[in-house]
Amino acid sequence: MPEQPETPSRGALIATTVVTPIGPAPVRGARLDEVRVLHGGSLAWEDGTLVFVGPASELPAGFEAVDHQGCTVVPGFVDCHTHLPFVGWRADEFETRLAGRSYRELHGEGGIYRSARLLAEASDEQVLNFCGPLVREMADHGTTTLELKTGYGLSVEGELRQARLAHRLAEIAPQRCLVTLLACHAVPQGRDRASWVRAVCEELIPEVAEASLADAVDVYVEDIAFSTGDLQAVAEAATLAGMGLRCHADQLGDSGAAAAAVALGSRSADHLNHLNGQGIEALGAGTTVATVLPASTFVLRETSPPVRRLLEAQAALALATDFNPGTSPVLSMPEAIAMGCTLYGLTPHQALTAATANPAWVLGVADRTGTLEPGKRADFLVLEGDAFAQVPYRPGHDPVLHTFVGGRRVAGR
Numbered sequence: 001m002p003e004q005p006e007t008p009s010r011g012a013l014i015a016t017t018v019v020t021p022i023g024p025a026p027v028r029g030a031r032l033d034e035v036r037v038l039h040g041g042s043l044a045w046e047d048g049t050l051v052f053v054g055p056a057s058e059l060p061a062g063f064e065a066v067d068h069q070g071c072t073v074v075p076g077f078v079d080c081h082t083h084l085p086f087v088g089w090r091a092d093e094f095e096t097r098l099a100g101r102s103y104r105e106l107h108g109e110g111g112i113y114r115s116a117r118l119l120a121e122a123s124d125e126q127v128l129n130f131c132g133p134l135v136r137e138m139a140d141h142g143t144t145t146l147e148l149k150t151g152y153g154l155s156v157e158g159e160l161r162q163a164r165l166a167h168r169l170a171e172i173a174p175q176r177c178l179v180t181l182l183a184c185h186a187v188p189q190g191r192d193r194a195s196w197v198r199a200v201c202e203e204l205i206p207e208v209a210e211a212s213l214a215d216a217v218d219v220y221v222e223d224i225a226f227s228t229g230d231l232q233a234v235a236e237a238a239t240l241a242g243m244g245l246r247c248h249a250d251q252l253g254d255s256g257a258a259a260a261a262v263a264l265g266s267r268s269a270d271h272l273n274h275l276n277g278q279g280i281e282a283l284g285a286g287t288t289v290a291t292v293l294p295a296s297t298f299v300l301r302e303t304s305p306p307v308r309r310l311l312e313a314q315a316a317l318a319l320a321t322d323f324n325p326g327t328s329p330v331l332s333m334p335e336a337i338a339m340g341c342t343l344y345g346l347t348p349h350q351a352l353t354a355a356t357a358n359p360a361w362v363l364g365v366a367d368r369t370g371t372l373e374p375g376k377r378a379d380f381l382v383l384e385g386d387a388f389a390q391v392p393y394r395p396g397h398d399p400v401l402h403t404f405v406g407g408r409r410v411a412g413r
């Protein structure tokens with residue numbers, strides 16, 4: 001059952017500060033920092049849609065505004081890279097890695113294959129009972145739109161089941177969810193890579209498209225997973241099926257995946273820890289959004305991606321959690337934003353644009369959400385503190401007082 005709304009979808013507020021990126025998305029290079037800051041700003045919304053964003057003195061008549069003194073209002077966070085739905089944690093692998101084993105070494109007994117086994121063993125109800133509280137916790141941390149991915153199915157039937165579970169999770173989630181098919185996440189055990197890629201392109205993608213089970217297709221390009229040739233085959237099948245492309249690129253090593261993703265018109269190239277100079281140039285010139293996932297960098301103690309050089313090259317940047325039980329058991333966008341600032345050197349306002357307007361473009365919903373402007377859905381947050389910098393400045397502290405989706409309060413504290 002969808003969450004019961006706690007407030008009507010018509011209202012207004014005044015806050016000490018209102019901050020929003022300025023579209024159109026995707027916002028590139030230096031423009032990520034050029035947000036609109038309204039001191040003493042206000043919002044008004046009707047039927048779930050923003051009808052006014054501006055100085056409190058100009059708030060249209062007929063609205064009774066709630067006054068959030070000392071608070072900052074921003075667009076709701078858009079988490080454009082998560083691996084929900086999954087079931088079960090892998091804390092023992094975390095401990096094993098701390099003791100010196102690598103993520104690559106655990107790929108088999110552990111890693112993606114382990115989560116695939118856990119998913120296969122669980123009933124649909126067990127999976128939804130595990131994931132429901134997690135998406136609600138994400139809403140408490142300010143996520144108003146999120147991506148759900150497959151990738152732990154590892155068979156045609158398994159992937160279809162996970163995509164259907166994603167849709168059932170979307171029904172109970174307080175946020176808006178978009179589903180991505182990551183059938184090329186790991187080569188199913190006992191199967192050769194080429195035959196699996198063929199099955200994905202010839203059977204799975206057409207079936208998923210026919211049943212509208214996903215909006216985009218993702219490929220994990222890595223020496224332990226799939227090649228840039230596989231990415232190209234999947235891109236062709238996705239285009240034929242009318243689906244967007246995404247790519248896990250250059251996370252554990254440099255495979256030239258980011259440049260390949262740009263050449264294939266991928267909406268995003270994600271991770272980028274080992275991005276090479278050609279990839280930086282390609283992302284600077286192309287339409288693909290460079291999506292950085294600092295929580296998985298932190299958890300794996302990976303090299304940081306060349307974020308400053310990407311921005312200098314005029315790339316569009318997005319920032320997401322990569323929430324999954326292996327490389328990023330982090331579901332909080334405020335935590336990812338804090339890591340993006342402290343580990344990657346983003347300014348708070350760059351991080352805000354990368355957590356709202358640009359990921360909305362990656363998910364194909366930038367016309368509806370990601371900035372505060374009349375005509376967009378009233379997806380916004382009331383944050384503690386009079387500046388957005390309070391969020392990355394205080395990692396571990398939950399700054400979200402109220403989360404609104406479509407003008408209704410769905411979470412907060």
Ligand code: NIG
Binds near residue numbers: 111296326327
């Ligand atoms: O984005 N690297 C590939 N996929 C995930 C990890 C998945 C897992 O370990 O279960 C990632 O980091």
Ligand code: FE
Binds near residue numbers: 082
């Ligand atoms: Fe991922």
